[in-house]
Amino acid sequence: MLTHLISAEQCASCRLCCNFQRTSAWETPALAPGLVERLRAQGIPLCVREDGSTTFALHFPADAPENFCTNCPVLNPAIGCTLPRSSRPIECRLWPLRIMRTPSGALAFGLYDACPAVSPAVREQIIREATSILLPELRRIANEHPCTVRPIHPAYSIIWEETPQQTH
Numbered sequence: 001m002l003t004h005l006i007s008a009e010q011c012a013s014c015r016l017c018c019n020f021q022r023t024s025a026w027e028t029p030a031l032a033p034g035l036v037e038r039l040r041a042q043g044i045p046l047c048v049r050e051d052g053s054t055t056f057a058l059h060f061p062a063d064a065p066e067n068f069c070t071n072c073p074v075l076n077p078a079i080g081c082t083l084p085r086s087s088r089p090i091e092c093r094l095w096p097l098r099i100m101r102t103p104s105g106a107l108a109f110g111l112y113d114a115c116p117a118v119s120p121a122v123r124e125q126i127i128r129e130a131t132s133i134l135l136p137e138l139r140r141i142a143n144e145h146p147c148t149v150r151p152i153h154p155a156y157s158i159i160w161e162e163t164p165q166q167t168h
């Protein structure tokens with residue numbers, strides 16, 4: 001959705017959002033049922049979270065230090081994500097934007113602060129698009145795929161938050 005703002009070259013030298021530590025394992029994306037079937041058939045390790053969503057199972061050796069990083073199982077570090085762009089998980093297609101929910105239950109959009117592709121100009125453009133042309137689609141995703149809506153987290157700046165009037 002935001003690929004026109006984030007260059008493939010920048011992602012190729014980063015891969016940050018396809019690489020996880022134990023403390024960021026909650027960020028592995030929720031997978032659509034059709035994709036789950038295809039990945040299972042390919043032997044990709046998957047697991048089911050407490051909220052019922054299926055995601056990638058990450059491998060952390062028992063003796064690995066706390067800051068040990070492991071790749072998403074479908075990442076090829078040399079070429080990037082091996083899934084066709086159109087079948088990637090919704091959260092991956094939205095990145096570095098994340099649909100979130102505040103403690104009061106309001107819908108919010110978070111922007112991942114550590115993404116090196118988010119310059120001040122890109123940040124402004126993401127905010128503009130997320131709160132205008134993309135807003136209906138983001139609301140639809142939040143309604144139809146509640147597992148992709150995550151609690152707000154300090155790694156994300158809240159760039160928009162729904163006010164009570166906006167819900168009607």
Ligand code: SF4
Pocket residue numbers: 006010011012014015016017018095096114115116117
């Ligand atoms: S964190 Fe940003 S620059 Fe890095 S791979 Fe993800 S989208 Fe690309």
Ligand code: SF4
Pocket residue numbers: 017018019029072073074075076080081082083088089092
């Ligand atoms: S599915 Fe693809 S884009 Fe998403 S985390 Fe895994 S490798 Fe990255």
